[in-house]
Amino acid sequence: MKPRTTTVGLAGLGNLGLPMAHALLDDGWPLTVFDQRPEKARSCIDAGAKNASTADELAAVDVLVLxxxxxSAVESILLSEQGYFANSSxxxxxxxxxxxxxxxxxLASSAKKHGTRFIDAPVSGGSARAREGDLTVFVGAEREDFESVEDLLCAVGSEVLLAGGPGAGAATxxxxxxxxxxxxxxxxxxLHVAEKYGVSPEMVLKSVATSTGASWVAAHWGFFDETAAAYSSSGTPVGDRPWSKDLFEFIEAARTxxxxxxxxxxxxxxxxGYVESHARDAAAGKATGHDRKDDHD
Structure with a gap:
């Protein structure tokens, strides 16, 4: 599968899907896009993508990206009578x-019955890295299937890791x-406790940057405020945001x-509650021109 010759359909133009679509277009992949809110496709269409009015129209593409x-959204596109498994070749x-x-x-088992390759490939890195094709991609697939789409995965990710068979990407x-x-x-x-003793969040974050408390979260402080604001702008319910959904899925995976x-x-x-309240305070602070203190009491 190569750019300019392999047709790709992408469903889901949200916080990650939209910048990923543009990364694929930049890399030369012929792209058809679909989203439940058609207006989200406008920038992709302007950049050369085709638009599908329903997800069923994506059955003709060589590779379907979800x-x-x-x-439930994945299963509705793949498993329905009009879905990809039943209608693609x-x-x-x-x-x-x-x-x-x-x-x-x-889903991998169902795909095999229909003669379809299935690649479990969740990503990490955020929307800015998605736009640059710089995500980390956790892959669960048969090696032959992985190798068949590696060039496509490398268009959205700078670090593409085969973790194991189907399900391994999701688990990772x-x-x-x-x-x-x-x-x-x-x-x-x-940060909340340190601030009670007169130490600013900025000072704590600077201090831990070269200490044992260092982490990606501390080094990218503000990332989740911006991400929550983006989800709010797009109308994504709180329960569907990663700090809610992904944690519950982790618990469900552990239970299984x-x-x-x-x-x-x-x-x-x-x-x-921590993420949403901090994001609201950060947005209010920007609106009034000053930072607001964390409040988790």
């Missing part, structure tokens, strides 16, 4: 959505989310694997 919100599906490992395995992504969100919750609480994750359970109850 960047839709969750398992010798096609390939790449799922960049964060879904459950068990769902990825089941959920592990990443759990580790990142653990650091994020700790950072919110740490009969593994106890008590800290994840606590984190899933606390973190969404």
């Amino acid at each position: 960047v839709v919100p969750d398992d 010798n096609g390939t599906v790449i799922v960049h959505s964060t879904i459950l490992p068990a769902s990825a395995r089941a 992504k959920l592990a990443n989310q759990m580790m990142m969100f653990s650091a994020l919750a700790g950072a919110y609480e740490a 694997a009969e593994s106890s994750v008590p800290f994840a359970g606590l984190l899933s109850q606390l973190l969404p």
Whole structure:
């Protein structure tokens, strides 16, 4: 599969899907896009993409790329009577959505019955890196299937890692989310307490940058405020945002694997409120021209 000759359909033009679509266009892939909100496709069409009025119209493409919100959205596009599995011929599906490992395995099995390649390939890095084709891609697939789409995956990711068979990509992504969100919750609480003693968040973040408390979260402070604002602008419900959805999916994956994750359970109850309240305070501070203090009491 190569640019300019392999047709690609992309469904889901949200916070990650839209910049990923532009990265694919920049790399020369013939692209057809679809989103439930047709206005989201405008910039892609202006850049040379075709527009599909329904997801069913993507059945004719060589590779279907899904960047839709969750398992049910993925399954509705792939498994319905009008879906991709039933109506494509010798096609390939790449799922960049964060879904459950068990769902990825089941979809891979269904794909095989239909003669379709299935690539479980969730991503990490945020919208800015997505636009530059600089994401990390966690891949779960048979090696032959992975190698068939490696050039396409490299158009959206600078680090493309084959973690194992179908479901391994999803499991690796959920592990990443759990580790990142653990650091994020700790950072919110740490900054809040330090500020009670007169130490500014900026000073704490500068101090930990070269200390044992260093983390991606601390080095990119403000990332989740901006991401939450983008989700709010696009009308994404709080329950569908990663700090809610992905944590609950991690817990569900652990339950399926009969593994106890008590800290994840606590984190899933606390973190969404932390992120959303901090993002609201940050937005209010920008609107009034001054920073607002964290408040988790």
